Amino acid sequence: xxxPNEGAAxxxxxxxxxxxxxxxxxxxxxxxxxxxTKRRMPRALSSLFANKLATFGAIVLVLVTFAAIxxxxxxxxxxxAQMLVDNRQPGIWSSEGxxxxxLGTDSLGRDIFSRILYGAQISLLVGIxxxxxxxxxxxxxxxxxxxxxxxxxxxxxRIADVQLAIPFILLAIAILAVLGQGLQxxxxxxxxxxxxxxxxxxxxxxxxxxxxxxxxxARSIGARDVSIMLKHILPNTFASIIVIASFAxxxxxxAEAALSFLGLGVPPSIPTWGGMxxxxxxxxxxxxxxxxxxxxxxxxxxxxxxxxxxxxxRDYLDPRMRV
Amino acid sequence: MTQYIIRRILQAxxxxxxxxxxxxxVMFQAGDPVILMASPDASxxxxxxxxxxxxxxxxxxxxxxxxxGGAVQGDFGNSLRQGQPVFNLVMERIPATLQLxxxxxxxSVVISIPVxxxxxxxxxxxxxxxxxGFALLGQSLPVFFLGxxxxxxxxxxxxxxPSAGRGDPDFVSRMRHLILPAITLxxxxxxQNARLVRSxxxxxxxxxxxxxxxxxxxxxxxxxxxxxxRNALIPVVTVIGIQFGALLGGAVITETVFxxxxxxxxxxxxxxxxxxxxxxxxxxxxxxxxxxLNLIVDLTYGFLDPRxxxx
Numbered sequence: 001x002x003x004p005n006e007g008a009a010x011x012x013x014x015x016x017x018x019x020x021x022x023x024x025x026x027x028x029x030x031x032x033x034x035x036x037t038k039r040r041m042p043r044a045l046s047s048l049f050a051n052k053l054a055t056f057g058a059i060v061l062v063l064v065t066f067a068a069i070x071x072x073x074x075x076x077x078x079x080x081a082q083m084l085v086d087n088r089q090p091g092i093w094s095s096e097g098x099x100x101x102x103l104g105t106d107s108l109g110r111d112i113f114s115r116i117l118y119g120a121q122i123s124l125l126v127g128i129x130x131x132x133x134x135x136x137x138x139x140x141x142x143x144x145x146x147x148x149x150x151x152x153x154x155x156x157x158r159i160a161d162v163q164l165a166i167p168f169i170l171l172a173i174a175i176l177a178v179l180g181q182g183l184q185x186x187x188x189x190x191x192x193x194x195x196x197x198x199x200x201x202x203x204x205x206x207x208x209x210x211x212x213x214x215x216x217x218a219r220s221i222g223a224r225d226v227s228i229m230l231k232h233i234l235p236n237t238f239a240s241i242i243v244i245a246s247f248a249x250x251x252x253x254x255a256e257a258a259l260s261f262l263g264l265g266v267p268p269s270i271p272t273w274g275g276m277x278x279x280x281x282x283x284x285x286x287x288x289x290x291x292x293x294x295x296x297x298x299x300x301x302x303x304x305x306x307x308x309x310x311x312x313x314r315d316y317l318d319p320r321m322r323v
Numbered sequence: 324m325t326q327y328i329i330r331r332i333l334q335a336x337x338x339x340x341x342x343x344x345x346x347x348x349v350m351f352q353a354g355d356p357v358i359l360m361a362s363p364d365a366s367x368x369x370x371x372x373x374x375x376x377x378x379x380x381x382x383x384x385x386x387x388x389x390x391x392g393g394a395v396q397g398d399f400g401n402s403l404r405q406g407q408p409v410f411n412l413v414m415e416r417i418p419a420t421l422q423l424x425x426x427x428x429x430x431s432v433v434i435s436i437p438v439x440x441x442x443x444x445x446x447x448x449x450x451x452x453x454x455x456g457f458a459l460l461g462q463s464l465p466v467f468f469l470g471x472x473x474x475x476x477x478x479x480x481x482x483x484x485p486s487a488g489r490g491d492p493d494f495v496s497r498m499r500h501l502i503l504p505a506i507t508l509x510x511x512x513x514x515q516n517a518r519l520v521r522s523x524x525x526x527x528x529x530x531x532x533x534x535x536x537x538x539x540x541x542x543x544x545x546x547x548x549x550x551x552x553r554n555a556l557i558p559v560v561t562v563i564g565i566q567f568g569a570l571l572g573g574a575v576i577t578e579t580v581f582x583x584x585x586x587x588x589x590x591x592x593x594x595x596x597x598x599x600x601x602x603x604x605x606x607x608x609x610x611x612x613x614x615x616l617n618l619i620v621d622l623t624y625g626f627l628d629p630r631x632x633x634x
Contacts, residue, residue: 162341167572296468
């Protein structure tokens with residue numbers, strides 16, 4: 001799937017070099033394979049800024065991250081403080097609103113703006129950690145599965161098949177039903193429910209990379225399996241992993257919001273965007289649209305930002321993945 | 324071909340076995356149903372008796388074998404809350420879920436293909452940019468938020484469409500109730516398909532045989548409809564097949580938003596009420612539908628494209 005990068009090309013060229021003794025050649029080949037995917041950052045940044053959508057995505061993500069980190073400083077109110085006398089107030093756009101609550105208040109008189117800032121913490125935390133967990137599980141199993149093949153490969157891939165036979169959100173609901181509500185449980189659930197895509201892609205790539213000369217070279221100078229997997233094969237799969245992970249962050253943020261919306265995710269005492277939309281549903285028929293619209297827009301823009309960054313990353317790192 | 328069919332059916336069977344095992348193990352850990360069923364002032368002895376009567380004091384593998392034996396006969400036990408057989412409760416809800424998923428599916432396919440074709444053939448025009456902008460938005464909108472917005476706009480502000488339940492059994496009422504949930508559920512795959520049709524068609528339009536067709540003087544309309552689109556739709560068909568299954572999963576959320584009486588809502592209610600057998604039954608049956616659908620897609624695909632059979 002990935003473009004064979006410099007490592008493979010160089011190793012082929014070098015392998016024809018005369019005048020090197022056998023072990024020396026194997027040594028240099030192994031080194032080349034190991035550091036094949038280094039890329040220069042400035043080129044990436046200039047490519048990012050050349051793409052308007054991706055620039056927009058990057059700005060939104062920086063803002064959301066800023067909001068999440070500095071929520072305690074920026075938020076004008078305690079996100080859980082209930083000012084019942086001020087309940088269901090519109091924000092600054094309305095003549096009935098006030099600058100105290102710029103985006104209005106919910107039915108318990110909590111400040112929506114402050115809750116959105118704190119909600120960013122949960123969305124980003126879950127989005128990033130659950131994807132990291134899924135990646136760690138998937139990459140490990142994918143490496144083992146592709147590298148050793150045979151029985152262990154069969155077992156791991158059949159587990160993957162079983163997991164794919166249950167729709168993702170359904171699997172997450174089932175696991176959460178057992179683990180119970182809680183931030184850690186949500187992260188754990190989304191991590192476990194999501195590893196398969198990494199596992200399959202990494203396995204597929206390992207199958208092709210492990211036949212390359214530089215891997216053989218590494219083996220011939222006595223490198224251990226673990227070191228071959230981690231130093232020689234893994235770096236070549238990074239491009240695909242990064243692209244998958246970026247879209248997975250978007251999907252995970254959506255899934256966390258959906259679980260919170262269903263009341264199965266993070267407990268209601270912690271402000272989350274999905275939970276806010278869920279609570280706001282009761283206010284549709286009374287006309288207080290701001291209670292559910294702003295948190296919903298927060299999810300939408302964050303996910304949109306991650307998606308356009310994902311699109312850009314795919315075009316930049318791995319154009320062949322474009323479908 | 325026969326060999327391929329047998330192999331795929333066998334695989335699907337193994338996967339289902341794995342699913343029941345996974346679901347059973349997950350739900351086995353889900354807490355003690357006996358405590359929920361016993362009256363609050365039951366003595367320890369009464370609770371033990373109840374546990375023995377329900378067979379819940381046996382080791383897990385015996386319970387699993389028992390569950391599996393029942394499941395193949397459509398017996399998933401009785402709901403703890405409603406007392407009726409789980410199988411009947413789930414079956415009652417299936418038509419509503421299938422109707423919703425099928426409508427969402429039709430909605431997404433019927434719109435996404437023309438949108439994708441127009442986008443690809445008028446690349447970088449305002450149509451293309453608008454369509455792809457909306458597609459990007461559609462992929463980023465949470466299903467439940469879209470549902471809530473549609474209820475607010477069409478149910479509350481304009482008051483045009485009903486926003487809860489499935490309506491009365493007459494056709495007009497059913498259709499009116501179906502519109503908002505179907506749009507809500509179908510939008511994500513609509514966006515995904517439109518982008519896929521566009522990029523797939525763009526790729527095909529660059530191929531030599533399309534240039535040949537053009538060089539022969541065939542009208543652009545025929546070049547696209549007869550020559551390019553057919554090949555461009557191959558990857559789309561694969562994804563669409565997988566999507567129908569994913570719609571069943573997405574239905575859980577949509578059904579909750581619109582109080583749609585399908586399996587998804589039943590499942591969420593079962594989990595909230597800690598109705599263990601009902602939740603297991605619902606998940607297993609949804610997974611079964613999902614596996615069967617994937618099997619049908621694979622077999623169709625193997626039939627259409629011989630290369631698949633040998634991979």
